[in-house]
Amino acid sequence: MHLGFLTIFWRDMLRFYRFKTLLISSLVQPALWMAFFGIAMSSNFNRFTSEIPPLPGVPTVDYLTFMAAGVIAMTTLFTSLFGGMSLLFDKNWGLMREIFASPLPRNHIIFGIALSGMTKSFIQAIIIMVFGILIGAQFFFGYTVIETVLAIVGILLFVAVFSLGFLFLSAAIAISLESPEGMQGIMTLLTMPIFFASNALYPIDAFPPALQAVSVINPLTYLVTGIRYFAIGDDFQAIGIHYQFTPFQIVFAFLFLVGFAAVMFAIAWWRFRKAVVT
Numbered sequence: 001m002h003l004g005f006l007t008i009f010w011r012d013m014l015r016f017y018r019f020k021t022l023l024i025s026s027l028v029q030p031a032l033w034m035a036f037f038g039i040a041m042s043s044n045f046n047r048f049t050s051e052i053p054p055l056p057g058v059p060t061v062d063y064l065t066f067m068a069a070g071v072i073a074m075t076t077l078f079t080s081l082f083g084g085m086s087l088l089f090d091k092n093w094g095l096m097r098e099i100f101a102s103p104l105p106r107n108h109i110i111f112g113i114a115l116s117g118m119t120k121s122f123i124q125a126i127i128i129m130v131f132g133i134l135i136g137a138q139f140f141f142g143y144t145v146i147e148t149v150l151a152i153v154g155i156l157l158f159v160a161v162f163s164l165g166f167l168f169l170s171a172a173i174a175i176s177l178e179s180p181e182g183m184q185g186i187m188t189l190l191t192m193p194i195f196f197a198s199n200a201l202y203p204i205d206a207f208p209p210a211l212q213a214v215s216v217i218n219p220l221t222y223l224v225t226g227i228r229y230f231a232i233g234d235d236f237q238a239i240g241i242h243y244q245f246t247p248f249q250i251v252f253a254f255l256f257l258v259g260f261a262a263v264m265f266a267i268a269w270w271r272f273r274k275a276v277v278t
Helices: 004-018 020-048 063-081 085-093 095-101 106-134 145-176 180-196 209-216 219-231 247-274
Strands: 235-238 241-244
Touching: 004 106, 020 063, 020 106, 063 106, 063 145, 063 180, 063 219, 063 235, 085 106, 085 145, 085 180, 106 145, 106 247, 145 180, 145 219, 145 247, 180 219, 219 247
Parallel strands: none
Antiparallel strands: 235 241
């Protein structure tokens, strides 16, 4: 069995480790963002919703806990969208020409980049979960040790499928462009609408109808739903809204992300088959 994708994976992980500035910023920035923005916003939201009576028998979580799940999703989105940037550098440095000329199947290039990007997302998600708990996020509150382990596995499973979808998209864009500036512009353009048209920072119930329709087809919405289900629970109250998740909703969210990843892989594979690197 050809395992050439492991070479691509290992090379990209070594690059991630050796570029200390990139490594430190990618790990510290989300934690700092959650610490400053999360704590400040949490105090404001908690003050605004302090007069809303809690529902009997329903746990109430603060905004920091509610938002921390969104920060995990946001970091996964950013990491995945920019995961294909290394392919563009390989094109500009002439390395991609050598890879294309080798016996390595082109789909292994996609798999290698996707696997390395997914690993980075795992590392960041775990760091943010730990940091969030340290600053007061009520993740896994009341869970047993086994329930906590299963919940973490569930979160990472959602993170894995979501990150694969956007890594495939990033790879397809990278193999189609020539300049890093152009790719960075496209990634920045995609990031803001995807992030803010989701339930990462606030409920989507108050969105205008058009924006609610966008959020329904937004993969980030389903990732955040999965993270909150596993990290907080299936029944809780946050910022004055009662959240309930059924097993059907979680299965649907996961299958939606699987379908998104499959479509993005098909697009990436089509672009790699057509790509010509000179």
